[in-house]
Amino acid sequence: MWKRFAGILVCPNCKGELDLISTEECEVDLKPEQYAKGELMGIEPSMLNVYVDSGMLLCNQCKYWFPIRYGMPVLLPFETPLFQEFREKHKEMISENARGYTPPKESSRPGEEFVLRSFSKEWLKYDYDGVLWGWSYEDREETLLIEMGVGKGQAKGVRFLDVGCGLGVTTWIAERNYCVDAVGIDLSLAVLKASEHYKKNPFLHFAQASLFKLPIKEDVFDLVYAHGVLHHTYSTREAMEAIATCCTPGGLTYLWVYGKHGLTDSWDRRLGYFAEKHLRPFLSWAPAWVATVTLIPVAFGYIFLNSLFRVRNPKLQRYNFRRALHAARDRFTPLFAHRHSYEEVEGWFKDFGYEHVEMLDWRLVPAVVRALFRGAVAVRGWKKKKCLEK
Numbered sequence: 001m002w003k004r005f006a007g008i009l010v011c012p013n014c015k016g017e018l019d020l021i022s023t024e025e026c027e028v029d030l031k032p033e034q035y036a037k038g039e040l041m042g043i044e045p046s047m048l049n050v051y052v053d054s055g056m057l058l059c060n061q062c063k064y065w066f067p068i069r070y071g072m073p074v075l076l077p078f079e080t081p082l083f084q085e086f087r088e089k090h091k092e093m094i095s096e097n098a099r100g101y102t103p104p105k106e107s108s109r110p111g112e113e114f115v116l117r118s119f120s121k122e123w124l125k126y127d128y129d130g131v132l133w134g135w136s137y138e139d140r141e142e143t144l145l146i147e148m149g150v151g152k153g154q155a156k157g158v159r160f161l162d163v164g165c166g167l168g169v170t171t172w173i174a175e176r177n178y179c180v181d182a183v184g185i186d187l188s189l190a191v192l193k194a195s196e197h198y199k200k201n202p203f204l205h206f207a208q209a210s211l212f213k214l215p216i217k218e219d220v221f222d223l224v225y226a227h228g229v230l231h232h233t234y235s236t237r238e239a240m241e242a243i244a245t246c247c248t249p250g251g252l253t254y255l256w257v258y259g260k261h262g263l264t265d266s267w268d269r270r271l272g273y274f275a276e277k278h279l280r281p282f283l284s285w286a287p288a289w290v291a292t293v294t295l296i297p298v299a300f301g302y303i304f305l306n307s308l309f310r311v312r313n314p315k316l317q318r319y320n321f322r323r324a325l326h327a328a329r330d331r332f333t334p335l336f337a338h339r340h341s342y343e344e345v346e347g348w349f350k351d352f353g354y355e356h357v358e359m360l361d362w363r364l365v366p367a368v369v370r371a372l373f374r375g376a377v378a379v380r381g382w383k384k385k386k387c388l389e390k
Helices: 003-008 032-040 081-089 091-097 112-124 137-148 169-178 190-197 236-244 267-283 288-312 321-332 342-351 367-374
Strands: 018-027 050-059 064-069 159-163 181-186 204-208 221-227 247-258 354-359 376-383
Touching (some): 003 018, 050 091, 064 081, 112 190, 137 169, 137 221, 137 247, 137 367, 137 376, 169 181, 169 204, 181 190, 190 204, 221 236, 236 247, 236 342, 267 288, 267 321, 342 354, 342 376
Parallel strands (some): 181 204, 221 247
Antiparallel strands (some): 018 050, 050 064, 247 376, 354 376
């Protein structure tokens, strides 16, 4: 992780400040244009180019230690195999710098252990090949700019938070379009792959974290983005409440979730929902190999449907078997997949201090993703500015 990233990180349990103990760090020889961008953002060169490969973050209040492993801070409120791996490799360093500290001992929220077991492995197999799901990176870029309602170059020197960033492609797209510090957080180990892939970019930061115990200071992000993630938690509303605390007054938050109205508005959606109702309750608890075997014929069905849809929309990217199986897993194995109405989501925004709440018209997005947006609820709103006390 870039050393200056520690400045906005907090303990996920108590929200207290963290002390950084760096055991492996180096000064990176950045490109001239990166130093120029840092200067534009008011960042000193000496603060820009220090990268921490390994170390710890210590909470002096909770007496917890959190590892920085492979350049990624692991800021979960509960212990995972990455903590155990770090402890075995750095016993002496922990004994010397964190005597009296322990890994975090809080409880995980419903479904989080499932995500770590399932989605982590699935995303680690994905490649940076210019295609994300059925979209090209170019279509993903165009869609993001429309979703946020902020054009290229219109948001300079701000911070962008990508909630459930996965491989970090959207985080990277935001950074290069908005001239921002972009942060991606995810519960799955996909974020580990993102951290490694983008480690030469000093304006991209990644952390493994829980949505419900965010290790980030409040009111620090001008743009908060959550596409296709919150409905897979045990409570979409509580997840929305958690990320709302990160948005600065006057900042913008965007949320995309499954919509109730998109279940039966076309033959393919009716077919998909029928299959999901019968498969997901079983596959979400089944062993991984059982889910894989069950979904192989579904993946071939996805390939067939993809070929039909590509006749109508040639810009839709072709599914190979790996992409099709990944899409099938995403649809049929999550423990939670809530559907919501616009009125419901709009109410959350208003409850959590937002104004000028608006729903994105699906007809505005690129044709390649209109079917996806037609069945979803995409909403953005601006956080109310705090009134100054007299």
